[in-house]
Amino acid sequence: MSEYVLSIRARIGNDLLLLPGVTAVIRESDRFLLARHAHSGLWSLIGGGIEPGETPEEAVAREVFEETGARVRVSGIVGAYGGAPLEVVYPNGDRVAYVAVAYHCRLLGRASPDLDELLELGWFDQEAIAALPRREWIDAVIADVARSLNAGH
Known part of the structure; x- marks a missing residue:
């Protein structure tokens, strides 16, 4: 948790906190990198919160690096997502609602999971993702990517 969020949590406790976030859509052919x-x-x-003074593009690159050790090239916006599907209650009781901007990213190196935050990384196609225990909001992101590919964008 960032110092910024810690300072807010010191004042509001576990109450709902609306935070800006980013997520990386890293794709190879028809497979997506998930954590x-x-x-x-x-x-x-892969994604997380935007830190004060950080651009969203910087945040998505930082989050991917922190969680996988790999650098990325950010190449455009997939879309913006929010609402009830992006509300999370963490094990300590902290409630967060994210508004996340998803970015197309190209992996520039080998990714391996930061085992403090992640259990594993994996590459999955859209059909396999639908069968995973997952944050279901990612279905909308992946569907938006598939639609843009089918439309030739």
């Missing part, structure tokens, strides 16, 4: 998170056991796209 299984240690705090929930669920699969999701």
Whole structure:
């Protein structure tokens, strides 16, 4: 947790906190890179919160590096997501609602999971993702990517 969020939590406790976030859509052919998170056991796209003074593009690159040790090239926005599907209650009781911007990213190196945050990384096609225990909001992101590919964008 960032110093910024810690300072807010010191004042509001576990109450709901609305935070800006980013997520990386890293794709090779028809497969997407997903991470299984240690705090929930669920699969999701790689991402996290934007720090004060940081651009969203810087945040997504930092988050991917922190969670996988790999650098990325950010190449565009997939879309913006929020609402009830992006609300999370962490094991310590902290409630967070994210508004996340998803970015197309190209992996520039080998990715391996930061075992403090992640249990594992994996490459999955859209059909396999639908069968995973996952954060279901990623379905909308992946569907948006598939639609843009089918439309030739």
